[in-house]
Amino acid sequence: MSVNKKIVTDLIDNGVEFVTTVPCKQLAGVIDEIDRSDSIYHIPSNKEDEGMGLCAGASMGGKRSAIIMQNTAIGVTINTLVTLIQYYHIPLPMLISYRGELGEPVACQTEMAVHTKALLAQLSIPTYHFHAAADVDELDAILKYCFMSKKPVAILTDASFWKGA
Amino acid sequence: MIRSEVLKSIIPIITDKLVVCNIGLPSQELHLMDDQPSNFYMLGTMGLSSSIGLGLALAQKDKVIAIDGDGSVLTNFGTLPTIANNVADNFILLIIDNGSYGSTGDQPTYAGLRTSLTAVAEACGCENVVECKAEDTATVLQQALDSNQMTIIVCKCESGNITVPVIDMDPVVIKHRFMQEVQARNDG
Numbered sequence: 001m002s003v004n005k006k007i008v009t010d011l012i013d014n015g016v017e018f019v020t021t022v023p024c025k026q027l028a029g030v031i032d033e034i035d036r037s038d039s040i041y042h043i044p045s046n047k048e049d050e051g052m053g054l055c056a057g058a059s060m061g062g063k064r065s066a067i068i069m070q071n072t073a074i075g076v077t078i079n080t081l082v083t084l085i086q087y088y089h090i091p092l093p094m095l096i097s098y099r100g101e102l103g104e105p106v107a108c109q110t111e112m113a114v115h116t117k118a119l120l121a122q123l124s125i126p127t128y129h130f131h132a133a134a135d136v137d138e139l140d141a142i143l144k145y146c147f148m149s150k151k152p153v154a155i156l157t158d159a160s161f162w163k164g165a
Numbered sequence: 166m167i168r169s170e171v172l173k174s175i176i177p178i179i180t181d182k183l184v185v186c187n188i189g190l191p192s193q194e195l196h197l198m199d200d201q202p203s204n205f206y207m208l209g210t211m212g213l214s215s216s217i218g219l220g221l222a223l224a225q226k227d228k229v230i231a232i233d234g235d236g237s238v239l240t241n242f243g244t245l246p247t248i249a250n251n252v253a254d255n256f257i258l259l260i261i262d263n264g265s266y267g268s269t270g271d272q273p274t275y276a277g278l279r280t281s282l283t284a285v286a287e288a289c290g291c292e293n294v295v296e297c298k299a300e301d302t303a304t305v306l307q308q309a310l311d312s313n314q315m316t317i318i319v320c321k322c323e324s325g326n327i328t329v330p331v332i333d334m335d336p337v338v339i340k341h342r343f344m345q346e347v348q349a350r351n352d353g
Contacts, residue, residue, distance in 0.1 A: 057220025083209025
């Protein structure tokens with residue numbers, strides 16, 4: 001099974017029916033796989049805080065939701081993470097491309113990469129880092145933890161992970 | 166009419182509907198005038214009322230009214246193309262457009278100057294965009310509900326505020342009772 005298929009299968013197996021995305025080159029394959037799924041409503045958003053609002057609404061409507069975005073979005077969404085997702089105890093898996101790590105061709109991406117884990121730690125957001133291809137095996141447990149704890153959870157997926165996938 | 170008077174005029178219509186209400190004074194005014202488990206009050210996160218409302222409408226069957234403001238829509242402009250391209254006929258976005266940032270001291274917004282939110286919503290591809298005078302809001306809202314079509318209402322009203330207390334309910338309580346209400350309506 002491809003890693004993209006595995007990710008989407010885990011989302012579906014954990015009852016996720018509503019996914020919003022803001023694209024990243026590293027995430028193109030998983031977004032395509034989301035689009036191919038009949039059991040997930042895919043709603044692209046124009047900005048990641050908007051996407052978190054959509055997910056919060058869907059979650060309150062009884063549908064488990066998730067967001068797929070780039071790590072630069074952490075800079076965009078801090079207020080939304082704190083005053084909506086965390087404040088109201090809304091579970092939100094965040095599948096995040098971890099740009100700016102080893103193998104990164106675009107220098108500017110390293111600027112947010114060096115802040116990404118520190119920001120997530122400051123926000124007390126449980127964070128998992130997929131570096132080797134086999135790390136994806138933990139996704140199912142991470143999703144279960146997210147919905148059990150009603151917290152946002154960050155899954156950082158770096159270039160090495162996608163290269164090995 | 167100012168926003169609080171508009172809200173008062175539509176309470177007979179929205180009292181039994183699922184309502185997502187904008188941060189600040191709009192939520193405080195609605196909470197003061199007609200607190201209901203079917204109201205979701207935003208205590209933070211300016212701009213996301215329409216996004217939360219759309220997500221809620223897409224996820225379940227019951228009708229949803231998102232009450233937003235011109236300043237909040239300007240903050241989250243990307244919401245209008247998303248709404249236009251993800252039609253939910255159980256969704257009504259009511260933008261109370263008083264041309265000002267009411268909760269922060271009535272500073273003017275661009276919507277009160279040269280920018281028409283009605284024209285923007287239409288340009289984004291939204292169908293059923295209705296601009297109305299404040300006095301006609303209740304009638305237009307009832308027509309939108311009766312039409313069973315997703316509708317964007319831009320209610321043009323005067324700037325101004327009444328004195329209202331802040332909401333001291335815990336956010337998790339607001340969410341919990343709201344979700345119970347949503348579930349009961351969808352189970353029924």
